[in-house]
Amino acid sequence: MVLLQPDPFLNELTSMFEHSTEKGTVWVTLKRSSLKSKVQRNKMAAAGEPLEYRCLIRATNGKKTISTSVGPKDHQRFQASYATILKAHMTSLKKRERKDKKKVPGADKKEGGSKKPKRA
């Protein structure tokens, strides 16, 4: 499990999406974590220190896993970049069809023109 900084994480995530277009899956998991062991947490709680929570983000393509941790200060920026990456790559989802827009049946090329009366 590779723990990265948010920016390299985003780069790696982009390349994961790019590599799994033909086949493969990308999983992204979001979880809240303080990144401290239980012992440390208990100590901090006992000492009255406020625990700082961060958002742990993990991504995998089945073979490789990368992760990063985002705090409240950088989460706005991270989520904007993350949204951009997702929008750019989730292109294979179906567009919404409200009415079945039947494409103009005039796609048939002028077949009537083939019959040219032969005039002597």
Add this chain to the structure above:
Amino acid sequence: MVYITSWDEFVERSAQLFRADPDSTRYVMKYRHCDGKLVLKVTDNKECLKFKTDQAQDAKKMEKLNNIFFTLMSRGPDADVSEVAGKEQTEAQPGKKGRGRKQ
């Protein structure tokens, strides 16, 4: 494994699940480009909610949900979500252009 059909219900219940147990709730997204499918899962290891789709419009809704989760997770479960009002504030400025009189 419960698949929720309504998006709004999924969002509502996921937020509830998170607020009830912020330390064990996680949000998983699985995307398969070759199948054109997106599956979202929110679980607290006791209960599990899933949502699957192949619609591009749901990807946009999912982005909003991502924002909600980011806010909740990094700021704490009591954070004011308000559907991430930040975006709406920037769009709320109507472009009052002067009525161009071409003379």
